[in-house]
Amino acid sequence: IFLAWAAYNATSQITARVWSWNEQESIDSTFFHSRITRALATRRTLDLAHDSNGMRIIHGESDGLPGLIVDKYGDVLVMQLGSAGAEHWRDTIADILQELCIPACIYERSDSDGRELEGLPKRCGVVRGKLPEKTEVTEHGLRFTVDVAAGQKTGYYLDQRDNRALTGKLSAGRDVLNCFCYTGGFSLYALRGGAQSVLSIDASEGALELARRNVELNGLDTSKAEWQCADVFDALRKLRDQNRKFDLIVLDPPKFAPTAAFAEKAARAYKDINLLGFKLLRPGGLLFTYSCSGGIS
Numbered sequence: 001i002f003l004a005w006a007a008y009n010a011t012s013q014i015t016a017r018v019w020s021w022n023e024q025e026s027i028d029s030t031f032f033h034s035r036i037t038r039a040l041a042t043r044r045t046l047d048l049a050h051d052s053n054g055m056r057i058i059h060g061e062s063d064g065l066p067g068l069i070v071d072k073y074g075d076v077l078v079m080q081l082g083s084a085g086a087e088h089w090r091d092t093i094a095d096i097l098q099e100l101c102i103p104a105c106i107y108e109r110s111d112s113d114g115r116e117l118e119g120l121p122k123r124c125g126v127v128r129g130k131l132p133e134k135t136e137v138t139e140h141g142l143r144f145t146v147d148v149a150a151g152q153k154t155g156y157y158l159d160q161r162d163n164r165a166l167t168g169k170l171s172a173g174r175d176v177l178n179c180f181c182y183t184g185g186f187s188l189y190a191l192r193g194g195a196q197s198v199l200s201i202d203a204s205e206g207a208l209e210l211a212r213r214n215v216e217l218n219g220l221d222t223s224k225a226e227w228q229c230a231d232v233f234d235a236l237r238k239l240r241d242q243n244r245k246f247d248l249i250v251l252d253p254p255k256f257a258p259t260a261a262f263a264e265k266a267a268r269a270y271k272d273i274n275l276l277g278f279k280l281l282r283p284g285g286l287l288f289t290y291s292c293s294g295g296i297s
Contacts, residue, residue, distance in 0.1 A: 002023045003021075004016075004018045004020065004021050005018070005019045005021075005022075005023075005025065005027050006018045006019060007019060007066070007067075007084060007086075007088065009084040009085070009118060009119070011118060011119030012083070012084065012117060012118045013117065014083075017067060017085050018066065019031070019066075019085070020064075029092050029095075029096070032065075032089060032092055032096055033096050035063060035064050035065050036065070036096050036097065036100060038063070039058050039059075039063040039065070040057060040100060042063075043055060043057055051139065051140050051161075052138060052139040052140065052158075052161060053072075053073075053137060053138050054071070054073050054074070054137035054138070054146075054158055055071070055072050055158060056070070056072075056158055056159075057070050057071070057072050057101070060082075066083055066085065066086070067081060067082045067083025067084075067087075068080075068081060068082070068083075069154070070097065071154040072101070072103075073135050073136070073137045073146045073148065073155065074135065074138075075103050075104040075105075075132075076103055076104060076106075076107060076131070076148060077101060077103045077105070078106075078107050078108075078154040079093070079094065079097070079107070079108050079109070080108070080109050080110055081108070081110045081115075082110070082118070083118055084119065084120060087118075090127075094106055094127045095128075097128075098128045098129075103128070103129060104129050105126060105130055106127040106128040106129060107125070107126055107127065107131055107149065108123060108124055108126075108127045109148070109153075109154050109155075110122060110123045110124065111123070111124050113258070131148070135147075135148050135155070137156060140161070140168075140189075142188050142189065144156065144183065144185065144217075145210055145214060145217065151183070151207075152207075152254075156183070156185075157182070160185060160186075160290070163290070164185050164189045165189060167189050167190055167193070167248070167250060167288060168189030168190060168192055168193035169193060170193070170286060171191075171193035171194060171195040171198075172193055172194035172195070173194060173195075173196055173247075174190075174195055174196060174246075174285075175196050175197045175199075175245070175246045175248075175282075176196075176197065176246060176250070177199050177239075177248070177280065178190065178198060178201070178252075179201050179232045179235075179249070179250060179251050179273070179277075180201070180202060180232055180251070180253045180254065181200035181201060181207075181208070181250075181252075182202060182204075183210045183211045183214060184200060184208075184210070184211030184212075184214050184215065186250045186252065186288075187211060187215070188211075188214055188215060188218060188220065191215065191221060191225060195248075196224065196247075197224050197225075197226065198224060198226065199226045199227075199228065199246075200225065200228070201227075201228045201229075201232050202228075202229065202232075203229065203230065203231055203232065204229070205229045208227050208229055211227065212225075212227060232273065233273065233276075236273065236276040236280065237276065240276055240279050240280060244280060245280060245281070245282045246280055246281060246282065246285060247282050247286070248287075249277045249280060249281060249285065249286070249287050249288065250288045251273050251274065251277050251287070251289040251290065252288075252290045253269075253270075253290075255293050255294075256269045256270060256293050257293035257294070257296045258293070259294070260295040261295065262295050263295045263296055266293055270291065270293075273289075274287070274289055277289065
């Protein structure tokens with residue numbers, strides 16, 4: 001009895017990842033060309049390029065391509081292979097992306113911890129073309145420099161685009177605190193939105209330096225921007241002890257719980273930062289709190 005065509009990996013806890021439920025379909029270059037073409041057509045239908053030249057053009061199982069992530073930053077594509085099946089078809093996928101998207105560069109960021117669970121080594125580097133000296137994405141009129149080679153994930157958090165825009169709309173006249181600010185996404189929107197002040201905190205000095213450059217790149221008022229390289233938990237406690245108060249606080253931490261095994265520890269961390277966030281809010285203030293932890297409901 002036929003069930004599905006799938007990529008089999010005895011090493012992984014997910015033994016089979018389904019390519020197709022259609023017995024008549026062959027898993028070959030034509031199959032991948034069709035799936036990638038369909039994914040690109042979906043983005044055009046959704047008009048995702050209207051406000052940004054950065055978008056996720058392939059999102060794994062959502063596009064019928066398990067283990068494959070492809071993000072677009074202007075004329076640079078960043079490809080992430082997270083399964084043995086996608087790994088097997090790596091060159092075919094790269095050729096099709098080059099044909100259909102005509103990017104200046106396809107850069108691979110297959111460096112997630114999940115590859116070890118698939119029995120695959122981590123790998124990064126240029127797959128097609130040449131990486132430009134500077135990669136930039138435009139989002140709702142703001143310009144961001146993206147470090148595709150060494151930045152977090154594929155270089156930028158495209159999924160928070162609408163939330164960043166909302167923050168900008170609500171920042172006028174407010175003192176803003178942006179925690180885990182990375183390269184300053186929420187901070188730039190707040191500054192452009194008329195914030196009275198923006199304090200941005202991150203543990204990475206490299207990310208903060210890129211954030212500072214992004215502020216200058218957009219001609220925003222640097223006198224209203226304060227940057228702090230620190231552990232966010234420690235920084236929040238110090239701000240509490242100093243009786244600092246803010247009108248709008250953004251908590252956008254990294255993944256505390258990649259799996260359910262980390263749920264208890266992660267729950268304590270989320271409780272701590274949110275409790276501290278509430279203590280730093282002025283009456284009537286706004287708390288924007290986010291989680292990307294799959295192991296937390």
